[in-house]
Amino acid sequence: MIEAERKLNEVINILFPPLRVEEESDGETTFKFMVDSSVDNNLYAVLTDLQEGNNDETCHNTLNRCITALNKVRTLLEAYMQLDEEAKYIVVEPPENDVNVEEIE
Numbered sequence: 001m002i003e004a005e006r007k008l009n010e011v012i013n014i015l016f017p018p019l020r021v022e023e024e025s026d027g028e029t030t031f032k033f034m035v036d037s038s039v040d041n042n043l044y045a046v047l048t049d050l051q052e053g054n055n056d057e058t059c060h061n062t063l064n065r066c067i068t069a070l071n072k073v074r075t076l077l078e079a080y081m082q083l084d085e086e087a088k089y090i091v092v093e094p095p096e097n098d099v100n101v102e103e104i105e
Contacts, residue, residue: 007076014069014076015039039066 001009020035036042043066046059074080081090 010076011073014072039069042066 016038020037021032022035023030023032025031042062046062046066049055049059
């Protein structure tokens with residue numbers, strides 16, 4: 001496998017890991033469910049929680065894990081910021097081609 005393919009597969013596994021199938025029982029019935037750990041759906045879930053007024057430790061932890069995953073991808077791809085030594089600060093804004101989350105629903 002060439003280096004680019006290896007990196008691509010690693011990025012996919014970091015951002016969009018495979019769904020896990022788990023089982024749980026309530027004592028009478030056992031049911032299966034799937035667990036999605038993808039960064040995009042976790043960010044969407046946090047956004048939904050925040051819009052509903054839930055700004056709790058679970059939201060904070062989820063955001064931190066998503067940021068950690070994105071930082072791993074940035075490092076893997078060597079996509080470092082090109083800083084200007086004369087700039088006094090950095091302004092953070094949404095990407096130009098941002099997706100309206102409401103349209104995804």
